Amino acid sequence: MSGFDGRLQAFKERKEETIRNKHMYYLNEIQAHEGQFVVIGGKKYLNFTTYSYLGLLGHxxxxxxxxxxxxxxxxxxxxxxxxxxxxxxxxxxxxxxxxxxxxxxxxxxxxxxxxxxxxxxxxxxxxxxxxxxxxxxxxxxxxxxxxxxxxxxxxxxxxxxxxxxxxxxxxxxxxxxxxxxxxxxxxxxxxxxxxxxxxxxxxxxxxxxxxxxxxxxxxxxxxxxxxxxxxxxxxxxxxxxxxxxxxxxxxxxxxxxxxxxxxxxxxxxxxxxxxxxxxxxxxxxxxxxxxEQWRLERLRDNISYYIKSLNQAGFDTGESQTAIVPIILKDEWMTLETTRLLFEEGVFIMPILPPAVPPNTSRLRANVTASHTREDIDYMVDALSRVWKKLGMR
CATH class of the missing domain: 3.40.640.10 (Type I PLP-dependent aspartate aminotransferase-like (Major domain))
Structure with missing residues (x-):
């Protein structure tokens, strides 16, 4: 087997293991955008993965x-x-x-x-x-x-x-x-x-x-x-x-x-x-x-409320002051399991793992936008707390 074939085989095995563990979250087919929601597999999810910070997508x-x-x-x-x-x-x-x-x-x-x-x-x-x-x-x-x-x-x-x-x-x-x-x-x-x-x-x-x-x-x-x-x-x-x-x-x-x-x-x-x-x-x-400067004002309010809510619930958001809010869970497996269970709660969110971040700093990157409501943020934080209780982390 050539070096190239070896790399292909190693990747194939890792991907198959990820699928078996129900941890394959990448390359989701998004069927529709509906404001702060996306539709995946016919189901509507609250989207905390977007870069549309001011909600201009679809304007x-x-x-x-x-x-x-x-x-x-x-x-x-x-x-x-x-x-x-x-x-x-x-x-x-x-x-x-x-x-x-x-x-x-x-x-x-x-x-x-x-x-x-x-x-x-x-x-x-x-x-x-x-x-x-x-x-x-x-x-x-x-x-x-x-x-x-x-x-x-x-x-x-x-x-x-x-x-x-x-x-x-x-x-x-x-x-x-x-x-x-x-x-x-x-x-x-x-x-x-x-x-x-x-x-x-x-x-x-x-x-x-x-x-x-x-x-x-x-x-x-x-x-x-x-x-x-x-x-x-x-x-x-x-x-x-x-x-x-x-x-x-x-x-x-x-x-x-x-x-x-x-x-x-x-x-x-x-x-x-x-x-x-x-x-x-x-x-x-x-x-x-x-x-439409009101969008920026709403984003600022949401950033402040979101980070404060996560911190009060006991989650580590690092030094974030912006719309990119890391929820640092450290353990790679726990981060993947948290993502899986949040999907079941109707929250679309992505895990970030090494080598994209340093070892022992695995996280959810949970972006907040001007499109989110206070109710959306509350639901997200409550869902995360429920998931961690289910995983025995609370």
């Missing part, structure tokens, strides 16, 4: 914009952006992103993953050094590895450790990359101190705002607004598939950086353009985000 204004874009340009484009794939809708989207993020320009990619992968590997190379928070998203890690720059990881949100690495760096160019909101923990990067260090040691600073757009800041503009800052981030990265209910990713920055990426970032140059309906849905979503 009538956004849907109508996507339909109008199909009538105008069809379902796709004539190719890659740099050749025949740039439509007026793509230009309008990038202008809208730049205006929203208060930068010179922006570039829209086909996914959030390739945005990080291609941006980092285009801007850095041999002789440079990248300083990466240890729990940054996998797409950031992959971009660092692809770049061929020296790749230095610093302890999570530990500014003393970051500065020690910066002091010792002999690199030609230096790039600090962090998530604004960390995707497995829901905590926030200490941006003011990171900006201070970036300036002190002459580094570019890139921040991934995938989970902070529409969540942080008085009006949802993100981490700069959250800390009362107007500038300090050189490369503002974000996605068009979370608060913004479409697909894709973007970088907002000064024009020189965006121009460099548009002509050199391989994932932009060699990938088909975003479908016009997705691009138009994304553009209009920024308008809705600004127009």
């Amino acid at each position: 009538s204004k956004i849907n109508e914009a996507a339909k109008a874009a199909i009538d105008r340009f069809g379902s796709g484009t004539h190719g890659v952006r740099i050749l025949a794939g740039t439509t007026s809708i793509h230009v309008e989207l990038e202008n809208r992103i730049a205006a929203y993020k208060k930068t010179d320009d922006s570039i829209a990619y086909s996914s959030g993953y390739v945005t990080n992968l291609s941006t980092i590997s285009t801007l850095t190379g041999n002789g440079d050094e990248i300083f990466c928070d240890m729990i940054n998203h996998a797409s950031i890690y992959d971009g660092c590895l692809l770049s061929r720059a020296k790749f230095t990881r610093f302890k999570h949100n530990d500014m003393e450790d970051l500065e020690n690495h910066l002091k010792n760096s002999k690199a030609i160019g230096k790039l600090i990359v962090v998530d604004a909101v960390f995707s497995m923990d829901g905590d926030i990067a200490p941006l003011p101190k990171i900006i201070e260090l970036a300036r002190k040691y002459d580094c570019l600073l890139m921040v991934d705002e995938a989970h902070s757009l529409g969540v942080l800041g008085e009006t949802g503009h993100g981490i700069l607004e959250h800390f009362g800052l107007k500038e300090g981030i050189d490369i503002q990265m974000g996605t068009l598939s979370k608060t913004i209910p479409a697909v894709g990713g973007y970088v907002a920055a000064k024009k020189d950086i965006v121009d460099l990426l548009k002509y050199n970032a391989r994932a932009f140059v060699f990938s088909a353009a975003l479908p016009p309906p997705a691009a138009e849905a994304a553009r209009v979503s920024f308008d809705v985000l600004e127009e």
Whole structure:
């Protein structure tokens, strides 16, 4: 048996064991979205797995914009952006992103993953050094590895450790990359101190705002607004598939950086353009985000109530201050069993296990949104308490 065959067989055996234990929760077929509910196998579940933090998925204004874009340009484009794939809708989207993020320009990619992968590997190379928070998203890690720059990881949100690495760096160019909101923990990067260090040691600073757009800041503009800052981030990265209910990713920055990426970032140059309906849905979503501020107010209230309710019920939510709320159960088997029993209670939730998180920190990632009601949150917390009592943990 070849090494490849061995890997296939090992995966097959692990998958079969997972199915036997009734712990196969991934790749569920969602048959319908109904507000804060999803339909799976003909049954309605309360959804705590969504990234639609402000409940914009299915918004009538956004849907109508996507339909109008199909009538105008069809379902796709004539190719890659740099050749025949740039439509007026793509230009309008990038202008809208730049205006929203208060930068010179922006570039829209086909996914959030390739945005990080291609941006980092285009801007850095041999002789440079990248300083990466240890729990940054996998797409950031992959971009660092692809770049061929020296790749230095610093302890999570530990500014003393970051500065020690910066002091010792002999690199030609230096790039600090962090998530604004960390995707497995829901905590926030200490941006003011990171900006201070970036300036002190002459580094570019890139921040991934995938989970902070529409969540942080008085009006949802993100981490700069959250800390009362107007500038300090050189490369503002974000996605068009979370608060913004479409697909894709973007970088907002000064024009020189965006121009460099548009002509050199391989994932932009060699990938088909975003479908016009997705691009138009994304553009209009920024308008809705600004127009319907009540959604952000409701989200803030729900985050506070949800975390408080879980903590009062005796559950560990770590350092989360955002819509991503980890329920840290530690034991892998217990996390899988809790997920199984919550499904039986009508709650759609996902387990997060090593190596996605460190050993002995297995958890449920239980995202809360503006669409949830107090009754939904109460039901979720009560269901979790019932499950843990059934498992003998209460």
